[in-house]
Amino acid sequence: MKCLFLTSSPGYGHTRAAEAIDMVLRCRYPGIETEYLDITNLMDRQVSDAIQDGYLRMTAEQPALYQKLYDMDKDIYRQLAGKIPADQNLIDFLDEQQRRFFPEVAERARFCQLASYKSLDSALLNTLINSVCNRNKIPAGRLLTQGLLALIYNILAARLRKFVSEYEPDFLIVTQMYPNALLSHSIKKGLIKQPVIGVLTDYGVHGVWVRDTTSVYCVSHEEAAEELHQQGIAEERIKVTGIPLVPAFSNIPTQSQARAYLDLNSGPTVLITGGQCGIGVMDAVKQLLNDDRHQYQILVAAGSNTAAIDDLQQLAKRYHNRFKLYGWCKDISHLICAADIVIGKPGGLTLSETLACGRPFIATCCLGGQEAHNVQFLQAKKVGLQAELDQLPKVLDDLFSNPELLRNMKRNAYQLGRPDAARAVVAELENILRQDDEMYIEPTSAFGL
Numbered sequence: 001m002k003c004l005f006l007t008s009s010p011g012y013g014h015t016r017a018a019e020a021i022d023m024v025l026r027c028r029y030p031g032i033e034t035e036y037l038d039i040t041n042l043m044d045r046q047v048s049d050a051i052q053d054g055y056l057r058m059t060a061e062q063p064a065l066y067q068k069l070y071d072m073d074k075d076i077y078r079q080l081a082g083k084i085p086a087d088q089n090l091i092d093f094l095d096e097q098q099r100r101f102f103p104e105v106a107e108r109a110r111f112c113q114l115a116s117y118k119s120l121d122s123a124l125l126n127t128l129i130n131s132v133c134n135r136n137k138i139p140a141g142r143l144l145t146q147g148l149l150a151l152i153y154n155i156l157a158a159r160l161r162k163f164v165s166e167y168e169p170d171f172l173i174v175t176q177m178y179p180n181a182l183l184s185h186s187i188k189k190g191l192i193k194q195p196v197i198g199v200l201t202d203y204g205v206h207g208v209w210v211r212d213t214t215s216v217y218c219v220s221h222e223e224a225a226e227e228l229h230q231q232g233i234a235e236e237r238i239k240v241t242g243i244p245l246v247p248a249f250s251n252i253p254t255q256s257q258a259r260a261y262l263d264l265n266s267g268p269t270v271l272i273t274g275g276q277c278g279i280g281v282m283d284a285v286k287q288l289l290n291d292d293r294h295q296y297q298i299l300v301a302a303g304s305n306t307a308a309i310d311d312l313q314q315l316a317k318r319y320h321n322r323f324k325l326y327g328w329c330k331d332i333s334h335l336i337c338a339a340d341i342v343i344g345k346p347g348g349l350t351l352s353e354t355l356a357c358g359r360p361f362i363a364t365c366c367l368g369g370q371e372a373h374n375v376q377f378l379q380a381k382k383v384g385l386q387a388e389l390d391q392l393p394k395v396l397d398d399l400f401s402n403p404e405l406l407r408n409m410k411r412n413a414y415q416l417g418r419p420d421a422a423r424a425v426v427a428e429l430e431n432i433l434r435q436d437d438e439m440y441i442e443p444t445s446a447f448g449l
Contacts (some may be wrong), residue, residue: 001441002033004169006160006179009040010052012344013349014175017201020244020422021173022420028426028443033169039179042159044121050101051125054093060368062093070369072207082135082145087174091133098129124146124152153182161186166192171429175199177208187213195432199425200224201243202348204373207231215432218425220348221377221416239428240415242418244350248331249419252357258338262299264324268400269297271339273332273350273360280365282308283389289319291393298323299339301332333357341399343392346374351384358414360384360399360406383413 002026017034021227022034040048058066067384068076078088086094102122131145135401160182164172171194174180186192195215203220205227217233218241219225225238248284259266270288274281281300288296300316302309302325316325326335336342344350346363351374361384363375387395399406418424430443 001029001031002035002167002169004164004167004172006033006174006176006183007036007037007038008178009038009048010055010175011347013201013347016246017175017199017244017422019172020246021199021425023247024422024426025070028445029441030444035169037160037163037179039156039160039176039182042156042163043320044119047119047121047125050097053101056096057097058093059369062089063368065089065093067372070206074300080132080145082131083399085135086132089238093132096127098126102126120155124148124155124260128152157182157185161191164192171433172196173199173425173429174214175201178208179209180214181208184211184213197425197429197432199241199244200228202370202373203351203377204370205231216428218421218428220352220418223377239424241424241428242421243348244422244425245353245356245419246331246348247422248333249353249417250355252333252419253337255337258334261334262324262338264299264338265296267297268294269299269339270396271299271301271332271335271342271344273301273342273344274365280345280389282311284364284392285312285315286325287389287392288396289315289323291396293393293397295322296396299335300325301328301335301387302326341396346371346378346386347375351378352418355383355413356417356419358417360409360413362387362392362395364389381412381416383409383416403432 005022007014007018015038018036025032025034039216040052043051055066058069065076075084076090078084079090115390128145128148131148135145139373160179164183164186172183172197174183180196180198183192183196187196196213197212198211198217199262200209200217201223202221205219205224209217210228210231210233215237217228217238219228219238220240220243224235224241225235225240228238229235253261256266272281272288274284285298285300288294288298298319300323302312312325313315316323326332332353333356336354336359339359341362342350342354342359343362343364345365345367346361348370351361361378363371363378363384363386366372366386367376374384379386385395399409433441
């Protein structure tokens with residue numbers, strides 16, 4: 001039996017969810033073969049890097065523009081399709097990104113021949129940027145832009161179809177919305193016939209996820225299920241499983257056990273995490289170290305791409321009694337359980353891990369888009385809140401000064417946690433496979449990781 005996981009960068013949460021499901025599948029079916037495809041790898045490396053970097057730049061430097069793109073704002077997409085002139089902030093952003101990654105492109109005012117670029121992908125992306133930024137200078141600019149968007153989509157969909165056909169998986173598990181959308185046309189034409197399981201890794205639903213071609217959707221919570229149903233997906237195709245976590249979260253240590261394991265004291269403790277890129281970590285650490293009112297025990301899980309890692313290491317040496325720096329790992333259950341409160345970037349996986357350990361979450365660095373859904377969820381369920389960095393010391397002071405409030409938030413978090421979500425996803429997959437006697441293979445072990 002073969003399984004293909006489809007993910008997309010940037011953001012490691014989609015891959016972490018896939019890995020959690022993979023671990024359960026390997027326990028149930030020791031002979032299973034699994035493969036991962038990040039769809040950005042279907043593109044030329046330079047183009048892929050430009051797009052991923054552009055995403056991170058836009059979320060950090062142009063959050064309002066990113067939110068419009070995420071919300072599928074009508075005017076923004078009309079601008080990208082060349083139907084109306086682009087706003088200057090969009091032009092400036094695209095122009096700067098083009099200069100960063102394609103400095104050899106000297107002329108952006110006219111259509112450039114493919115020979116001017118290193119690859120087809122480079123030609124398509126740069127021509128699209130040129131046509132958006134110079135709409136009135138390019139002959140038939142509006143028609144060209146619309147055609148380019150359709151062509152780019154069809155090329156990526158064809159490359160994905162080719163990969164699936166060559167690998168020949170028995171089923172596909174998709175943990176990000178764009179590969180789910182790219183599969184749709186090929187499934188409708190009967191070119192891909194394997195069942196597709198869509199696993200949503202946030203607490204809200206983006207419209208790009210909504211496809212008739214997805215066999216079943218596994219979602220984080222009842223509210224996400226209702227939102228997906230309101231967008232036209234039949235209830236029987238929606239399953240509330242939670243967001244998949246690695247098996248360690250099904251058997252978490254007590255706080256005292258976690259602190260003993262990490263050689264920590266019993267004082268008020270916070271964990272700061274910023275995802276693989278360490279977004280906002282350094283600023284949060286400085287806020288707490290400079291707070292004269294408290295001597296919090298500060299734990300930091302630093303991602304491998306954390307820009308300020310050298311500075312964090314210096315602070316860890318200087319404040320070795322208060323500040324503990326840990327490398328990023330796939331299982332941070334001990335760090336979360338050792339803490340009283342988790343602080344950082346509200347990614348869906350991070351929030352789910354925090355809830356599984358019964359800890360409240362303070363979002364200090366929300367990138368908007370899907371993370372805005374996550375913040376709304378934690379606030380509505382009274383398991384956390386959003387705070388600006390300069391408000392962080394006061395917010396923590398208020399929580400630690402109100403033990404009953406903190407206990408209630410921990411209890412709410414624990415009740416919402418779904419540590420066995422990966423097993424639940426595999427159970428739904430098996431329900432689909434049972435409908436095809438030729439495809440279904442009896443598992444060799446029970447759910448006992």
